[in-house]
Amino acid sequence: xxxxxxxxxxxxLIPVVVILTGYVLYPTFETFLESIKxxxxxxxxxxxxxxxxxxxxxxxxxxxxxxxxxxxxxxSALIGIPLAYIFNRYDFPGRKFxxxxxxxxxxxxxxxxxxxxxxxYGEAGLVPNAIKDIFNLSEVPFSIGGISGxxxxxxxxxxxxxxxxxxxxxxxxDPSMEESALSLGASKFKVFWKVTFPLLTPGIVAASLLxxxxxxxxxxxxxxxxxxxxxxxxxxxxxxINGDLEMAATQSVILSIVSISFLLFMRWYxxxxxxxxxxxxxxxxxxxxxxxFIKWTMVSIGIIAMIILLLPHATLLVLSLxxxxxxxxxxxxxxxxxxxxxxxxxDPHIWEPVxxxxxxxxxxxxxxxxxxxxxxxxxxxxxxxxxxxxxxLVMIPWALPATVVGMNLIxxxxxxxxxxxxxxxxxxxxxxxxxxxxxxLPLVVRxxxxxxxxxxxxxEEAAQNLGAKWFYTFRRVVIPIILPGVLSxxxxxxxxxxxxxPTSVLLYTLGNRPISIEIMNQLRMFNIGQAAAYGMIQVGxxxxxxxxxxxxxxxxxxxxx
Amino acid sequence: xxxxxxxxxxxxxxxxxxxKNLDLVINEGxxxxxxxxxxxxxxxxxxxxxxxxxxxxxxxxxxxKDMTTVPPEKRNTGMVFQNYALFPHMTVYxxxxxxxxxxxxSKKETKQRVESVLEKVRLKEYINxxxxxxxGGQQQRVALARALVIEPDILxxxxxxxxxxxxxxxxxxxxxxxxxxxxxxxTVYVTHxxxxxxxxxDRIAVFNFGECQQVGTPxxxxxxxxxxxxxxxxxxxxxxxxxxxKTIDSQRVYRxxxxxIYVNESxxxxxxxxxxxxxxxxVRPEAVIIxxxxxxxxxxxxxxxxxxxxxxxxxxxxxxxxxxxxxxxTELNQGIESYxxxxxxxxxxxxxxxxxxxxxxxx
Numbered sequence: 001x002x003x004x005x006x007x008x009x010x011x012x013l014i015p016v017v018v019i020l021t022g023y024v025l026y027p028t029f030e031t032f033l034e035s036i037k038x039x040x041x042x043x044x045x046x047x048x049x050x051x052x053x054x055x056x057x058x059x060x061x062x063x064x065x066x067x068x069x070x071x072x073x074x075x076s077a078l079i080g081i082p083l084a085y086i087f088n089r090y091d092f093p094g095r096k097f098x099x100x101x102x103x104x105x106x107x108x109x110x111x112x113x114x115x116x117x118x119x120x121y122g123e124a125g126l127v128p129n130a131i132k133d134i135f136n137l138s139e140v141p142f143s144i145g146g147i148s149g150x151x152x153x154x155x156x157x158x159x160x161x162x163x164x165x166x167x168x169x170x171x172x173x174d175p176s177m178e179e180s181a182l183s184l185g186a187s188k189f190k191v192f193w194k195v196t197f198p199l200l201t202p203g204i205v206a207a208s209l210l211x212x213x214x215x216x217x218x219x220x221x222x223x224x225x226x227x228x229x230x231x232x233x234x235x236x237x238x239x240x241i242n243g244d245l246e247m248a249a250t251q252s253v254i255l256s257i258v259s260i261s262f263l264l265f266m267r268w269y270x271x272x273x274x275x276x277x278x279x280x281x282x283x284x285x286x287x288x289x290x291x292x293f294i295k296w297t298m299v300s301i302g303i304i305a306m307i308i309l310l311l312p313h314a315t316l317l318v319l320s321l322x323x324x325x326x327x328x329x330x331x332x333x334x335x336x337x338x339x340x341x342x343x344x345x346x347d348p349h350i351w352e353p354v355x356x357x358x359x360x361x362x363x364x365x366x367x368x369x370x371x372x373x374x375x376x377x378x379x380x381x382x383x384x385x386x387x388x389x390x391x392x393l394v395m396i397p398w399a400l401p402a403t404v405v406g407m408n409l410i411x412x413x414x415x416x417x418x419x420x421x422x423x424x425x426x427x428x429x430x431x432x433x434x435x436x437x438x439x440x441l442p443l444v445v446r447x448x449x450x451x452x453x454x455x456x457x458x459x460e461e462a463a464q465n466l467g468a469k470w471f472y473t474f475r476r477v478v479i480p481i482i483l484p485g486v487l488s489x490x491x492x493x494x495x496x497x498x499x500x501x502p503t504s505v506l507l508y509t510l511g512n513r514p515i516s517i518e519i520m521n522q523l524r525m526f527n528i529g530q531a532a533a534y535g536m537i538q539v540g541x542x543x544x545x546x547x548x549x550x551x552x553x554x555x556x557x558x559x560x561x
Numbered sequence: 562x563x564x565x566x567x568x569x570x571x572x573x574x575x576x577x578x579x580x581k582n583l584d585l586v587i588n589e590g591x592x593x594x595x596x597x598x599x600x601x602x603x604x605x606x607x608x609x610x611x612x613x614x615x616x617x618x619x620x621x622x623x624x625x626k627d628m629t630t631v632p633p634e635k636r637n638t639g640m641v642f643q644n645y646a647l648f649p650h651m652t653v654y655x656x657x658x659x660x661x662x663x664x665x666x667s668k669k670e671t672k673q674r675v676e677s678v679l680e681k682v683r684l685k686e687y688i689n690x691x692x693x694x695x696x697g698g699q700q701q702r703v704a705l706a707r708a709l710v711i712e713p714d715i716l717x718x719x720x721x722x723x724x725x726x727x728x729x730x731x732x733x734x735x736x737x738x739x740x741x742x743x744x745x746x747x748t749v750y751v752t753h754x755x756x757x758x759x760x761x762x763d764r765i766a767v768f769n770f771g772e773c774q775q776v777g778t779p780x781x782x783x784x785x786x787x788x789x790x791x792x793x794x795x796x797x798x799x800x801x802x803x804x805x806x807k808t809i810d811s812q813r814v815y816r817x818x819x820x821x822i823y824v825n826e827s828x829x830x831x832x833x834x835x836x837x838x839x840x841x842x843x844v845r846p847e848a849v850i851i852x853x854x855x856x857x858x859x860x861x862x863x864x865x866x867x868x869x870x871x872x873x874x875x876x877x878x879x880x881x882x883x884x885x886x887x888x889x890x891t892e893l894n895q896g897i898e899s900y901x902x903x904x905x906x907x908x909x910x911x912x913x914x915x916x917x918x919x920x921x922x923x924x
Contacts (some may be wrong), residue, residue: 004632456644458643458646459648459649463631465611465662466659466707467664480650481648
């Protein structure tokens with residue numbers, strides 16, 4: 001019977017290994033194979049070209065990606081960390097409200113967010129033009145675009161990573177540590193640098209790594225704002241569009257190496273022995289601000305931050321109310337109305353992309369839910385050889401830029417394979433749900449891991465002791481307990497899949513064209529209103545999901561990341 | 562109801578041996594306690610009885626049935642976990658009914674049995690509460706009811722009182738014992754708390770380093786420890802290293818430094834040992850005679866009171882008899898004028914019929 005346990009483990013592992021091999025490992029391997037071929041024969045020419053003088057563009061793109069990412073980390077940290085400190089350590093009117101607003105950028109899907117920024121601060125943007133008109137200037141005083149645009153969008157969308165990790169680290173610090181430093185005679189300044197800050201470092205480092213990776217992978221912002229500026233994730237797309245699959249594969253491999261190294265480094269860093277002590281029952285620790293000048297300064301910072309943070313959302317809303325043709329050459333829209341939303345719900349042709357996205361995201365998430373739970377259960381509750389390897393394998397699609405995931409799938413399934421049951425998937429409906437599945441599997445595995453780790457082994461043992469077989473225990477005890485956490489993770493994956501742009505743009509067909517692609521189409525036809533209306537649907541979905549997660553499942557919004 | 566036979570049990574985790582060559586028989590209806598410091602193998606042994614671990618070597622039998630590799634769900638044991646392991650998504654009723662539902666007992670009977678067991682643990686009015694709404698002691702009793710309702714052959718309790726505060730612990734101790742007697746169920750209790758072990762058990766097995774050091778009734782364990790570990794772990798004791806000198810008449814004489822120590826030749830006062838063993842004299846603080854006047858007789862030391870601790874019912878005195886030896890003495894509170902002062906010169910006697918010679922524990 002010793003083997004009964006092992007048999008269960010193997011039984012659980014078979015589907016996990018098959019799926020990960022088929023849809024993560026095999027596609028990555030195919031991309032690698034493609035990259036070492038030139039016209040169908042083995043050659044290292046692609047790599048020579050990449051680093052060689054012949055196409056300096058690629059090397060330049062890699063370099064650009066890296067420094068853009070480093071600057072993104074810096075700016076996000078500069079916004080996120082102080083904001084977290086102020087909102088978590090000082091008490092002033094409206095604090096709670098402001099701190100809820102602070103994570104609002106998460107509620108903006110990346111493509112839609114970039115569009116909002118373009119119309120807000122771009123050449124024809126509302127803010128520069130408003131300033132121009134108010135002050136009667138001949139030119140717009142400023143506008144974003146190119147590098148500055150990418151950086152601003154990155155800082156806006158990525159600072160929540162810093163904000164959230166710093167906030168949770170701050171709340172986990174036992175106030176008595178700082179108090180004991182103070183009582184030993186350290187000044188407040190010294191306490192911050194010698195006690196508080198060192199305790200925040202692990203969180204800050206983790207957030208930095210994360211932002212760096214996200215920024216390396218960023219696609220929507222450079223896609224819309226870069227102009228002639230080259231970054232690697234975009235180069236892959238252009239190579240593919242130009243039909244140079246071998247070069248696209250090579251670029252993917254290079255970007256994969258960077259991303260996977262970061263993943264491994266991050267695992268190592270978080271796996272180190274942690275010196276932070278867990279103290280029981282840490283209460284909130286906020287100093288009330290009494291000095292009226294400082295107090296109102298803080299309130300003003302809060303209000304200004306809130307306006308800046310919500311302007312993109314507001315812009316999107318306004319844009320979605322602009323009917324077709326009401327805002328072309330004019331500085332400001334000439335009419336507002338619900339026309340776009342009416343069309344959206346009445347015209348089946350306009351509704352179709354929404355339906356496609358919802359349907360494909362639904363299929364993908366169903367798979368992610370079932371398979372994510374099995375994978376996570378095997379990883380957390382079972383012991384077997386090669387667990388660490390499996391854990392890394394699961395996280396690879398999370399570390400890889402979406403563009404690379406897309407390329408991998410193209411190169412694996414543009415020919416019949418065992419894993420597609422002998423079919424060619426590229427060019428069919430099924431390739432996109434598969435891409436969403438692969439992309440968002442790690443997210444659900446991670447959120448399930450978190451809840452399963454909270455579940456003490458003795459709960460399962462108690463059920464077993466009372467006579468329940470393993471499957472009964474799993475169904476009646478484990479699943480009901482973890483379900484809220486798992487569902488909120490899956491819902492988050494769902495809304496992200498609905499808005500997914502980078503893999504969609506590589507893999508869509510006319511028949512399964514998702515929302516993000518239609519947004520681009522509408523934008524190209526200058527039908528801003530309709531594009532924004534699609535965006536509003538996504539924002540609405542995300543808002544609903546956040547609400548369900550926090551109110552019904554009781555999962556904190558910031559846990560969702 | 563069952564007897565439990567553990568024969569030649571060894572359990573290894575990788576290279577670590579958690580339990581070594583264990584032989585035990587737990588009788589029907591007995592309240593049997595595994596006592597020992599953390600990491601001594603007591604919980605591992607309990608989990609082998611429950612079926613969560615399978616022994617690396619040896620046989621586990623319930624009555625005459627070999628259970629060594631039977632999975633936990635087929636053993637019909639009822640276990641109460643240290644953290645209770647209540648199902649957080651179920652009510653009190655659902656938690657207790659879980660084992661009956663698995664056994665496909667009819668709804669009507671389930672209801673009846675759940676209500677009756679909840680009545681026994683005095684939680685009937687909480688039947689529809691969520692378990693998270695209960696206090697620690699109440700959760701404890703739900704866990705107990707859940708284990709009892711399936712009418713297990715053996716009840717297994719893994720440090721069930723360790724998460725409760727002192728007063729509640731006393732209360733639950735009595736409650737547990739009452740229920741155990743009422744159900745007459747064979748019970749294995751794991752604890753590191755010697756007071757719990759002494760007050761509740763029919764018999765105790767003392768563990769250390771994965772080995773069972775001694776099995777016996779509470780009075781045997783306390784009065785006739787087999788080695789220095791048991792003497793020290795259960796209750797308080799003074800241990801002085803000694804060397805055997807000679808035997809005269811009905812006494813053996815040992816030497817502690819310059820002093821000869823006389824011990825009555827009886828199984829009460831001398832534990833079994835081999836000639837090569839290191840020996841200690843063990844004397845309980847309450848057995849030591851203390852006086853400010855010179856005491857006539859054997860085994861008398863002269864010393865100075867180093868510290869007086871007042872605990873209410875008694876006084877603990879630390880008497881320094883030489884530079885690095887103090888003897889702990891407990892005197893019952895006999896009224897305020899009898900209290901001794903720190904710094905007083907006193908005489909202490911280790912009565913020859915109250916001391917015990919024990920060998921050093923073999924590792």
